[in-house]
Amino acid sequence: MDERAGRLLLRAYHAAGYAALPLVPAFLGWRTRRGKEDPLRRGERFGRPSLARPRGRLVWIHAASVGETNAVMPLVARIVDEGVGVLFTTVTLTGAKTAMGKLPKGAFHQYAPLDIGACIDRFLDNWRPDLALFVESELWPATMGRLVRAKIPQVLVNARLSERSFARWEKLGETARLLFGPVTLCLAQSEADGARYHRLGVEKVTVTGNLKFDVPPPFADPRTVAAFEPLLAGRDVWVAASTHEGEEEVIAAAHRVLRHRRRGLLTIIVPRHPGRGPEVAAALAARGFAVALRSRDEPIRPETDIYLADTLGELGLFYRLAPIAFLGGSLVPHGGQNPIEPVRLDTAILHGPHVHNFAEVYAALDRTGRAETVRNSEGLATVLDALFSDPTAMRRRATKAAEALAAFSGALDATMRAxxxxxxxxxxxSGLDAHRGGGG
Incomplete structure (x- = not known):
């Protein structure tokens, strides 16, 4: 595809966005009914602010959802410490809730505008950011083009690009280069990620590492931990974290196999999407499991097989309660969830074969025997039984996992330097604006 064809394709994308505008309210209404949009803040998706713009200069930081938000929060704090305000946007409700609970003073949240020219123009006209930072692989053609037109530098932070995504972009030929060429700077997670972005047209690429390695362990209220501990005393406990559809059945089957060998076994399942909790609980109960649902405040009883923790932001609690964690999104071809948080809490790690989202991390853990791959319910039950049978080996594996990841730290400092x-x-x-009484 030559440059002329590439420009025509981009124009077609923009035109399609404008043509779709009359349908957007119905689309957002459908998403709202499914619990995917905030009905009270829907205007933000059209670029309409729900807050007054603060005085001074702003950096716009955009992260898609919870994982990206958690990863970039220490960077947000560093930027605010430099004396710069931060406008932080997300797409998902869960990302918004996470952000609003963690943003430091000097930063505030809005939902990201839809990738339609009119929505983005309204957003940029109101907030007037001086710099735009996009976390990981948040790449939106209309937004990128509008930033170029507004002469706002755009930086890709903690940038990653899978082989599959790269292949899709590369097929667009000159269209991709027209989009990526104006990117001011790409701060890539790995050499491979950086090389892919460079091949798509980004001229300035620096490998800074993965910010997720520098995130502190997830918080848990000590009082809540203390309240749970007596309920679990004397029981073998493990957690299946951030599970996706199709994985809970495998986890439940492993529990069924193992509970005959280990009386009192408790499996904690934390779905990646908490809204699936009641549906998963009903399916497991229909298979004969005694299930307690956290969102309904159902207690853990001696006969409880599975505790379904369908709440947001509590993985820190369950990683502290369970010495073994299976990381979801890995038995299905989702790409795996982030293992760094449980590693920081000295939890032994198990995962399925599909871990391409964190391939380098899992490779380091597997290579040193700090983590283990399981492929089905029988394999999962066998590994769990072996770990529960040898608590010393289980603890040794957990502490060695933290050592295996030590070499990956330092991304936060490298990102700030860049x-x-x-x-x-x-x-x-911003300081001059404040001195003059302007910048509002």
Whole structure:
């Protein structure tokens, strides 16, 4: 595809967005009914603000959902410490809830505008950011083009691009280069990610590492931990974290096999999407399991087989209660969930074969024997039985996992060093605005 064809394709994309505008309210209404949009803040998706713009200069940081939000929060704090305000956007409700619970003073949340020119223009006209940072692989053609037109530098932070996504972009030929060429800077998670972005047209690429390695362990209220501990005393407990559809059946089958060998076994399942909780609980109960649902405050009883923790932001609690964690999204071809949080809490790690989202991390853990791959319910039950039978080996595996990941830290400092040439002028200008009484 040559440049002329590439420009025509981009124009067609923009035109399709405008043509779809009359249908967007119905689409957002459908998403609202499914619990995927905030009905009170739907205007933000059209670029209409629900907050007054603060005085001073702003950096716009966009992250899709919970994982990206957690990863970038320490960076948000560093940027605010430089004297720059942060407008933080997400797409999902769960991402918004996570952000609003963690954003430091000097940062605030809005939902991201739809990738339609009119919505983005309204958003940019109101907030007037001086710099835009996009986390991981949040790549939206209309948004990228509007930033170029507004002469707002755009930086890809903690950037990753899978082989599959790269192949899709590469097929677009010159269209991809027209989009990626104007990107100011790409701060990539790995050499492979950086090489893919460079091949798509980004000229300035720096490998800074994965910010998720520098995130502190997830929080858990010590009082809640203490309240749970007596309920679990004397029981073998493990957690299946961030599970996806199709995985709970495998986990439940492993529990069925294992409970005959290990009386009192308790399996904690934390679905990746908490809204699936009642549906999963009903399916497991129909198979004869005694299930307690956290969202309904159902207690853990001696006869409880499975505790379904269908709440948001509590993985820190369950990683502290269970010495073994199976990381979901890996028995199905989703790509695996982030293993760094449980590793930081000295939890032994199990996972399925589909871990391409964190391939380098899992490779380091597997290579050193700190984590183990399971492929089905029988394999999962066998490994769990072996670990429960040898608590010393289980603890040794958990502590060694933290050592295996030590070499990956330092991404936060590297990212800040790369961003400072862009942030310092904004901070200086913001200070001058405050001195003059302007910038509002």
């Amino acid at each position: 961003l400072l040439p862009y942030l310092r002028p904004i901070a200086i200008a």
